[in-house]
Amino acid sequence: MDWFIAPDYWTSRLVFQRALAAVYLVAFLTAALQFRALLGERGMLPVPRFVERVPFRAAPSLFHLHYSDRFFAACAWSGCAVSVALLAGLDSVVPLWGAMLLWLLPWALYLSIVNVGQTWYSFGWESLLLEVGFLAVFLGNDEVAPPVVVLFLLRWILFRVEFGAGLIKMRGDACWRKLTCLDHHHETQPMPGPLSWFFHHLPKPLHRVEVAANHVTQLAVPVLLFTPHPIATAAASLMILTQLWLVLSGNFSWLNWITIVLALSAVRFPSDPPAVSDTPLWFEVVVLAVAVLLVGLSYHPVANMISRRQVMNRSFDPLHLVNTYGAFGTVSRIRYEVVIEGTADDVPREESDWREYEFKGKPGDPRHWPRQFAPYHLRLDWLMWFAALSPAYAGSWFGTLVERLLENDRATLKLLRRSPFPSDAPPRYIRARLFRYRYTTWRELRETGACWERTYVREYLPPTRLAGVAQRS
Incomplete structure (x- = not known):
């Protein structure tokens, strides 16, 4: 035919x-x-x-x-x-x-x-x-x-x-x-x-x-x-x-x-x-x-x-x-990001040595310029964006992510750009905080070298430790 x-x-x-x-x-x-x-x-x-x-x-x-x-x-x-x-x-x-x-x-x-x-x-x-x-x-x-x-x-x-x-x-x-x-x-x-x-x-x-x-x-x-x-x-x-x-x-x-x-x-x-x-x-x-x-x-x-x-x-x-199919039927006016931090201190305080985990693709350190990853798909980074929109998007997996970070789980750490803790010394506590991010202006970029400016909004997850790990004072 x-x-x-x-x-x-x-x-x-x-x-x-x-x-x-x-x-x-x-x-x-x-x-x-x-x-x-x-x-x-x-x-x-x-x-x-x-x-x-x-x-x-x-x-x-x-x-x-x-x-x-x-x-x-x-x-x-x-x-x-x-x-x-x-x-x-x-x-x-x-x-x-x-x-x-x-x-x-x-x-x-x-x-x-x-x-x-x-x-x-x-x-x-x-x-x-x-x-x-x-x-x-x-x-x-x-x-x-x-x-x-x-x-x-x-x-x-x-x-x-x-x-x-x-x-x-x-x-x-x-x-x-x-x-x-x-x-x-x-x-x-x-x-x-x-x-x-x-x-x-x-x-x-x-x-x-x-x-x-x-x-x-x-x-x-x-x-x-x-x-x-x-x-x-x-x-x-x-x-x-x-x-x-x-x-x-x-x-x-x-x-x-x-x-x-x-x-x-x-x-x-x-x-x-x-x-x-x-x-x-x-x-x-x-x-x-x-x-x-x-x-x-x-x-x-x-x-x-x-x-x-x-x-x-x-x-x-x-x-x-x-x-x-379809994409971006709604566009957010404000960018929020969940920043995950850990500390090795025995008692978590605001003045403790909190160290930030760095993701490969999502914004974190304001001086870290975004990289090109697509068409490769960073699935955790994408879901972290949804988690910042509402904790409801993260209810099924975020707690396990925190648990794996507290264990220094090797497979989980491979999904990140950098862990602030050595492989043999995991953090004692993990916390998460919500920040508002915005692009810097041309002037701010020249003066600071940072492409982002971020402002603390609220606590996302209070300091958390593994179950069964005793707190020492």
């Missing part, structure tokens, strides 16, 4: 597949390097405890069958290995069915991780990677030309990502309608990047232009994805440029990068596609059946998107096949 294939998008498929493999690699690497402290047997939210209370049908995962830290590590590192193989083009040299199985493997492995990841994996880009990764299974390899229906479904995801984000902004915070949100966003975003301070200090009229351009890109341009080339290519290219601008302005994990990957599938690159044999009938039947399934599952995400009570980043099925 000639209508079934799109030979002109041969190079687009290749670029999309290699880029998606790179995102998979980052996701699995993040899991492999951070899971022990977050989800491990002695983690803040242990997987064994989760699978005891949540049935397989509600959260399908390999870890319902068996869990150990060694098994989780094997799954995460296997995902890294498969991602590297896909990045190197192994799917192009195996039969079509083999390529499909090869793409199915990282999807199944990452689904297993996300479905037991709890709060640490509650971000929209987790579901987005799974939804895109599932479609990649049916995109084919060098034996067949790219299926039109799969390319269309990839654009359908990109449309929902952008259009849903645009709608949640217009329905949410009034500052998006007044074009003033960027007066605050670069300062209050979850994890600023090395250029965020400069973005914040751009002239306010330029911020108004940025917000207006964002509305155009998210509410008008997505419709053009369903038009013929070259209009669709131009629309996707504009989205890529917008996402690259966001990459420069902050650390948003791989959200921007997976959106760019999606947009690449809609760009028609100049190419001379090779001659291939007819598409196997079994492949056409499988692709069309999956397309019918995904279109049917789109009902709830579309209903949510057009609803006045639209919610962001929600999955409507346990396999994360079709989801709803």
Whole structure:
């Protein structure tokens, strides 16, 4: 069936597949390097405890069958290995069915991780990677030309990502309608990047232009994805440029990068596609059946998107096949940060020698300039931002974090930039205090060298010690 294939998008498929493999690699690497402290047997939210209370049908995962830290590590590192193989083009040299199985493997492995990841994996880009990764299974390899229906479904995801984000902004915070949100966003975003301070200090009229351009890109341009080339290519290219601008302005994990990957599938690159044999009938039947399934599952995400009570980043099925997306429907005006400190003193007093723990990405020391981490995802740093908004966001894990710091737990300390205590001498007490942070002005930066200025607000957690440890006076 000639209508079934799109030979002109041969190079687009290749670029999309290699880029998606790179995102998979980052996701699995993040899991492999951070899971022990977050989800491990002695983690803040242990997987064994989760699978005891949540049935397989509600959260399908390999870890319902068996869990150990060694098994989780094997799954995460296997995902890294498969991602590297896909990045190197192994799917192009195996039969079509083999390529499909090869793409199915990282999807199944990452689904297993996300479905037991709890709060640490509650971000929209987790579901987005799974939804895109599932479609990649049916995109084919060098034996067949790219299926039109799969390319269309990839654009359908990109449309929902952008259009849903645009709608949640217009329905949410009034500052998006007044074009003033960027007066605050670069300062209050979850994890600023090395250029965020400069973005914040751009002239306010330029911020108004940025917000207006964002509305155009998210509410008008997505419709053009369903038009013929070259209009669709131009629309996707504009989205890529917008996402690259966001990459420069902050650390948003791989959200921007997976959106760019999606947009690449809609760009028609100049190419001379090779001659291939007819598409196997079994492949056409499988692709069309999956397309019918995904279109049917789109009902709830579309209903949510057009609803006045639209919610962001929600999955409507346990396999994360079709989801709803959105980001920053509300923008904070004030930045709060939880600062964790420890002391080795036997009796905790205000004048005790309190030493501050330093995180890798979230603001701490006002003189410490933010670094670029995205697309790598610092999960604890992101959740600390939510914890500062309200203790309710931290109720399930913050107490265990404090306990692990009091123990000088090696896996937990690896998540931090620096611990102020030697490995053989843990702190006797931990406390947490809430500070208000703001960017310094140009003058303050020149005079102090600090990009942040912070003001104490209140106690977040009083001095706490391990249970059973006696206080000495």
